[in-house]
Amino acid sequence: MKVALDTVGAEHPDTLTSMANLASTLWNQGDLDGAKALEEKALEVQKRVLGEEHPNTLSSMNNLALTLWNQGDLDGAKALQEKVLEVRKRVLGEEHPGTLISMNNLASTLWSQGDLDGAKALQEKVLEVRKRVLGEEHPDTLTSMANLASTLKAQGDLDGARALEEKVLEVKKRVLGGEHPATLSSMNNLASTLQAQGDLDGAKALQEKALEVKKTGSGRAPPGHNAQPVEPPNNRRTAKGHHRSKRPARRARLAPHRRPGAALRQPKKNPNQPRLRQKVSPSPSSCPPHPPDSSRISNDPTNA
Template sequence: MNASAPNDNLRQQAERALQTGDFAASARLYEQLLPDISPAAGTEDADTLTARVQYALALYGLADYPAGETQLRHVLHGQQQLLGLDHPDTLTTMARLADNLGEQDRWTEAGELARTAVERATTVLGAEHPAALTCRLTLAWVQYHTVPHESEESIRATVRDIVAVHGDGHRDAWAARHLLIETLCALHQTDEAESEAHALIALREERQGAEHPHTLRARADLALVLYTAGQADQARALIDEVAETSNRVLGGDHPYTAGIHATRSTIAA
């Protein structure tokens, strides 16, 4: 990647937009910053590949999974060539790609990729290496969606290890807690799910703000937990408030708003 000041500034803007949850702005900036993928161009440098991962995360936030998959497959090939099969960055990209495939309901592919990433990361780096933890989180997420009643132990272990290594302020810790809440709700362990949901909302509000897309999603999750626990009136009041905020802040066509409205429809049924 050209290291000129204008490009550095553009990248900082793109990263800032991604962190604040403005996925559309981040994606537009990365699209300006990054060259089109060209097989004839050869392997890109590590810095450019890292920027492409961030671009893929912005596309993930917009639910543009096919475009994100294209970026991640390009990155994975480049990292394998440049860094090797077992480098932490390569393994983390494998996990990101498995996440993407799962979102496209390609669970067999996602599971195979996530298991390979976990096996390599655990063998080469150790089960508590940050890259291994990211891979384990992805595999636990795939297991939740494919064998939910067999996934609780794996998810709890992943949450415990991520928090032990990173603390509560890391994005993987938040994602792991989100997955645990979903699992507990599905298993009707609603008291613990509600407690975890309140804790996660507090963390996200403190670190990301009350109107960040991930905070709004966490509040929608709490509404679903309350509904599952039989607190229908409280759940409806909360999801109505979250839906109104999401419409106002993110817009009615934002993927997170659509997800919140889907939760609202479930609660209203």
């Protein structure tokens, strides 16, 4: 970054990209304060030079929101996410993939704040669009179903959650096979709901099946195949009774010229959100949807 500062100046797009790259490294090292300082500086320059609605500015808002989210500043994260969503709705339209990702990000924060009704409204919108545009069996649609099921479960609507989880599991069994890791995760989700409904025999049957597959070691994804659908939030998220890590969620490998609106990646661990939505705890507690987009988005100099 020092080379960029000395060569092209503090406000040059290349310098801002270097800031974002360094912030990502600090973030992965657990230095959230250091990452936040760089992200705030980059965002301040971009707002002034590029304007608040430039794609690079929105990407920086998203990055800073994720850092604040991991620091426990949910109000700060929410404010940035609301701004990003408002701009994307107006500029890209409500059905653009980038807008849907922003809806999911905000839903995750609302979930963490206890605003389940607000989270549900956003998740229902995302699911409705994805069903219509991508189809009911697309991985992103299934992820949205699981996200909404998690919220319904937290609200006590176990019948609604079960219906969605059964649909997700049926598709995964048919498309991925009964021994695929993503299928096993969905089995565990449904088992948790059945247990909460008092259907212990049904829960036991699913848990025994999942355990049998894991014991034999066959529950592995084929080479090059993601074990879970990626969103976005996505996701290891936090809720009561879940394990917390001392380190922030690990960001995806940097793509220096990645544009906003790409598919969400799931962070490894997150101190401020519950475990991954599809890996439920043994007790029938609910896990939230995908967390905010944890993919590190750097600024594209060609956009400046």
